Amino acid sequence: MIFQAKSRRHALVAGLLLLISAYGLAAQEKPDRPPWAQPTNSGQGKPSDVQVKEKNQEPASPRGTIKVNVNLVNVLVSVLDEHNRPAPDLPVDAFQVFEEGVQQKIDIFESETRQPLDLALMIDASLSAHKEMPFEREAASHFIKQILRPDDRMSVFYFDENVTQLAGFSDNVATLQEAVRRIPDGGGTSIYDAILLGSRAMEKRPNERRRVLVLLTDAGETTSRSDFDSARKAALRAEVLLYTIVIRPVKNENGRNTAGEHALQTITETTGGAMFFPDSAQELPVIFDRIDQELRTQYRLAYYPNPRGPANTYRTIDVKVLPGYSSRHRTTYLTGPQ
Numbered sequence: 001m002i003f004q005a006k007s008r009r010h011a012l013v014a015g016l017l018l019l020i021s022a023y024g025l026a027a028q029e030k031p032d033r034p035p036w037a038q039p040t041n042s043g044q045g046k047p048s049d050v051q052v053k054e055k056n057q058e059p060a061s062p063r064g065t066i067k068v069n070v071n072l073v074n075v076l077v078s079v080l081d082e083h084n085r086p087a088p089d090l091p092v093d094a095f096q097v098f099e100e101g102v103q104q105k106i107d108i109f110e111s112e113t114r115q116p117l118d119l120a121l122m123i124d125a126s127l128s129a130h131k132e133m134p135f136e137r138e139a140a141s142h143f144i145k146q147i148l149r150p151d152d153r154m155s156v157f158y159f160d161e162n163v164t165q166l167a168g169f170s171d172n173v174a175t176l177q178e179a180v181r182r183i184p185d186g187g188g189t190s191i192y193d194a195i196l197l198g199s200r201a202m203e204k205r206p207n208e209r210r211r212v213l214v215l216l217t218d219a220g221e222t223t224s225r226s227d228f229d230s231a232r233k234a235a236l237r238a239e240v241l242l243y244t245i246v247i248r249p250v251k252n253e254n255g256r257n258t259a260g261e262h263a264l265q266t267i268t269e270t271t272g273g274a275m276f277f278p279d280s281a282q283e284l285p286v287i288f289d290r291i292d293q294e295l296r297t298q299y300r301l302a303y304y305p306n307p308r309g310p311a312n313t314y315r316t317i318d319v320k321v322l323p324g325y326s327s328r329h330r331t332t333y334l335t336g337p338q
Contacts, residue, residue: 071308073099076113076210076241076272077299077319077329086297087325088112096320099305108302116151117212117295118169118205120198121176124217125186126160132247132281133185136216139284141177143214147292148173155201159194160186161223169205188223191215191260192231195242195267199231203238211240212295213273216284219246221260232267236314236334242273243291247281272330309335 075097081087092109121140148154153169156179167179194215202211213235224231235242244264268275274294276287301319309315313335321327 071304072107072302073305073317073333074108074239075301075303075317075319075329077301077321077327078272078274078294078297079299079321080326080328082324086293088297090299090321090325094322094325095299095301097301097303098318098320099303099315100309101316101318102306104303104305106301106303108300110300112296113210113298113300115208115210115300116149117147117153118202118209119147119152119154119212119214120157120202121154121180122157122159122163122194122198122213122215122217123180123183124160124189124191124194124215125158125183126189126218126220126222133183135281136247136284137180137183139281139288140180140216142285143288143292144176144180145173146288147295148176153205156180157194157198158183158186159190161188161190163190163194163197165201189217189220189260190224191217191219191221191264192224192226192228195231196226196234199234199238199240202240203234210295210298211238213240213242214291215242215244215264217244217246217264218248219260219264221263228263228267232270233334235267235271236330236332239330239333240271241330242268242271243276244268244273245276245278245284245287247278270330270332272328274328311335311337 077095079087079090089111091111092106095106095109097104097106121144123136123140144154148171150171153171154167154176155165155169156167156176157163157165166182167176170176194217195213198213198215202213205211246261246264248261265275274291276290278284278287305315314332315335316332317330319327319329
């Protein structure tokens with residue numbers, strides 16, 4: 001009798017243990033439990049710990065940047081003094097920002113922005129004066145070495161009938177310089193395609209970085225599949241800053257088609273960039289120096305638009321500075337979805 005009672009107790013305990021085990025297994029496999037209620041698998045590497053480790057290994061935001069929502073409008077402002085030189089160290093009170101004529105509250109101000117650069121160097125392989133190409137390659141190589149800082153990245157493109165990326169975004173100076181030296185001589189000129197595809201490549205880059213497109217061309221648009229409007233819209237949507245260097249094979253306007261130059265000037269000024277017209281490729285080092293200096297002395301102003309414009313519409317921006325100074329900035333932006 002004692003033996004039978006013990007057997008019953010053992011059977012009862014075993015049954016309870018089996019029931020608890022089955023319940024625990026079912027709980028582990030229950031898909032609708034919230035993440036915090038899911039049991040950890042301590043015997044198989046703790047998946048939850050791995051996820052936290054991966055999250056912590058994401059690249060840290062550059063010091064001084066602020067994560068904000070998509071409503072924030074960033075405006076990079078280049079300020080020149082009366083001698084046409086960059087004017088650093090102005091206080092926030094020196095600026096006023098207007099959207100559609102309505103003054104905005106400046107929510108973020110950096111007198112010298114610390115946002116790192118993503119640059120796309122785009123070189124026209126169809127430049128009419130091919131004899132200048134060796135010097136252009138060397139000037140561009142010097143620019144790469146000069147402008148890149150530790151957190152910056154650059155990509156190298158060339159364009160003729162097509163747009164080709166020779167080097168992805170990198171901080172490897174030697175690789176980027178070698179890409180520039182491998183640019184071949186081409187045929188046609190697809191300027192609108194270059195701006196559109198370069199802007200799309202920029203749009204995929206991380207946020208909280210300045211997006212700069214440096215375009216070296218003869219401005220003789222001939223073979224683009226896209227048009228002026230689509231190129232301009234792509235540049236505005238990607239929020240790129242366009243610097244255009246036009247090397248004109250023919251100096252006299254009567255001897256060349258200036259339509260490409262005027263179109264480029266419109267897009268360039270809309271983005272807040274600058275346009276340069278060197279008389280020869282020998283002036284490129286000075287121009288590259290000026291671009292580098294300007295990018296290192298830019299002001300960053302940001303605001304939450306009030307009132308906010310309708311989705312997918314163009315909004316005008318105007319920045320006023322103290323008398324005696326002139327400013328250059330993007331004059332238009334394209335609103336996102338509501």
